[in-house]
Amino acid sequence: MLRNLLALRQIAQRTISTASRRHFENKVPQKQKLFQEDNDIPVHLKGGVADGLLYRATMFLTVGGTAYAIYQLAVASFPKKPE
Amino acid sequence: MNHQTHAFHMVNPSPWPLTGALSALLITSGLTMWFHFNSMTLMLLGLLACIMTMYQWWRDIVREGTYQGHHTPTVQKGLRYGMVLFIISEVFFFAGFFWAFYHSSLAPTPELGGYWPPAGINPLNPTEVPLLNTAILLASGVSITWAHHSLMEGHRKHVIQSLLTTIILGIYFTLLQASEYFEAPFTISDGIYGSTFFVATGFHGLHVIIGSTFLTVCLIRQLLFHFTSKHHFGFEAAAWYWHFVDVVWLFLYVSIYWWGS
Secondary structure, three states: OHHHHHHHHHHHOOOOOOOOOOOOOOOHHHHHHHHOOOOOOOOOOOOOHHHHHHHHHHHHHHHHHHHHHHHHHHHHHOOOOOO | OOOOOOOOOOOOOOOHHHHHHHHHHHHHHHHHHHHHHOOOHHHHHHHHHHHHHHHHHHHHHHHHHHHOOOOOHHHHHHHHHHHHHHHHHHHHHHHHHHHHHHHHHHOOOHHHOOOOOOOOOOOOOOOOHHHHHHHHHHHHHHHHHHHHHHHHHOOHHHHHHHHHHHHHHHHHHHHHHHHHHHHOOOOOOOHHHHHHHHHHHHHHHHHHHHHHHHHHHHHHHHHOOOOOOOOOHHHHHHHHHHHHHHHHHHHHHHHHHHHOO
16 A cells, blocks of 8 residues: 555656657656655566556466466376276 | 665565566476467467566666666676676577587488488578678678767767667568578478578577667667766677677578588
8 A cells, every 4th residue: 555655656756758759858867866766665666556567467477377387287187088 | 774885786676587487487388288288378378478577677677777876887797797698608509509500411311312411402592692691790790880889979869870770680681581481492390401400590580589679679778868978788788699699690601501502
């Protein structure tokens, strides 16, 4: 809960870009400020809400996939005997 | 707030080694499911999880280096050692395939007709597309060197142009090689010739794609102002990798395409 509040605060601090379409604006200083904020959030979650979603999706796929792999192993280990 | 009194990088705990390892499990068990049980689900799941892990892991390294300043000269030295050791391991990987090629081609068995290329094999003409591919990769080596010098001299536009040139040459190589694969009169199952040809050139092609991807990431980072004229190790690592890919091709061209025909 607190993590989500901290993340929300970080998003509110993001400046909206007004860079023209053809030229890139140097946003590195803003990123440096965001990622150096002293809030104890680990780097893989420090970018905002999207980080958390991507992390959860990755964990879901890997842990879920591992469970599925073990299930398939169990199925393959006990083949149905032909009558 | 605590401040470190040393130059090293104590990383935050990260979930990516775990998700990476699990994705490797899913890819390998997925291959088994595909080969023996006619199902691609597990393998695709593994590949997706692997790509997501790579994206987030490398994204975090960019955050730690460019945004948080953790890549001190000491840390950068470690990263350099790491990249060098990785490329050396890749050299040994390819050495195996060259060993296989030379083992079979230096002493062709009676089953092959006692000569190389074996009976029934029409090899590709080395002076046609393979020679063009050689020129393309050599040119890309020149353009990436131009990019590096432009970066060190602070010429932003030249870096973007020359890096783009390098990437386009890499893509051109890949497209030409894909067309060669399609048109080749022999396949991977055409005896030891087919095996050594397609496995060695195939893995090389994969490395060209990896290298092109690495260069594209560098282009994006250059556009986003991540690199400075003094600190741009990500670019240097990509350049080293690209030169390695070029050198492997030169060995492939001389050994398999030219001598081997």
